[in-house]
Amino acid sequence: MSKIGVKIARGTVKVVGRLPLRFHYAFGRFISWILKDVIRYRRDVIIMNLARSFPYHRDWEIKPIVNDFYRHLGEIFAEAIWFGASDYKRLYDSGIVTVTNPEVFNDLFNAAQSMTVLYSHCGNWELLGGFLGYRTANGTKVQLEEEQINVVYKKQSSAFANEFFKLNRVNPIERVGTSCEVESSKILRHAISNRNKKAIYIYIADQFPYQGSHEIGKFMNQTTFAMLGSAGVAHKLGHSVIYLKMKRVERGKYEMTFYPICTDASEMTPEQIMRKYFDLLEEEIRETPHNWLWSHKRWK
DSSP, X not given: OHHHHHHHHHHHHHHHTTSOHHHHHHHHHHHHHIIIIISOTTHHHHHHHHHHHSTTOOHHHHHHHHHHHHHHHHHHHHHHHHHTTXXXXXXXXXXXXXXXXXXXXXXXXXXXXXXXXXXXXXXXXXXXXXXXXXXXXXXXXXXXXXXXXXXXXXXXXXXXXXXXXXXXXXXXXXXOOOOXXXXXXXXXXXXXXXXXXXXXXXXXXXXXXXXXXXXXXXXXXXXXXXXXXXXXXXXXXXXXXXXXXXXXXXXXXXXXXXXXXXXXXXXXXXXXXXXXXXXXXXXHHHXXXXXXXXXXXXXX
């Protein structure tokens, strides 16, 4: 039944998603209103996370962040539907994402056999699958083929949601579709068996750890535990490691910027790599607070 449901949902997205992006943003505003004022989606979690992360902010300083976050959440939903019916040309023509420093990515990718990309729930992670279709600020092309992309994901409890979002993120409109999704529990075996193939491994690494967690110190003013799996694989195989920042500039416009963490992860401990990751993530969050997913229960 779930497979039939996924096919129906994907078919709907292909049809509705072809509508102009401005239509989806109008619907996104409606979604934002429903989430914020009708069902008050995880409002207590959002306010608690913000209050603990910004302990010196007063209520009147927290409120606009909350409002901007709900607006951004609705836009994420709208963009995901639009993205699910887009090919590389449509993504490029829209200018929805610009890669600001592709040469940094290229240099680090060429510095090792493979590369680990550490990302987060900033910007719109649903747009990550269109990476090769985005504009670059200086015209330099990203030196990467689609078959070299490996997206590492945590399997969801819902079989329907797991399959639908996997297709929507990685293979919109059935484009070439040669990138690979790897479930997080299988990534070490996959990476070792493909260690001689040049590739990138993309992780969303800011999720609450579900097992084998390690304390990495303070993050957003709170003691934080993290999984070391992504950094551990990179350390074991000597990957270069890079941090991906996705900043929302305005509605319908994002900037992707890369920050090197190391050229050879075997020379750093997994703890050191993740500490650097969380330092960069905190800097990004403090720059644009509403841009992060405050509704997820990062500190349980």
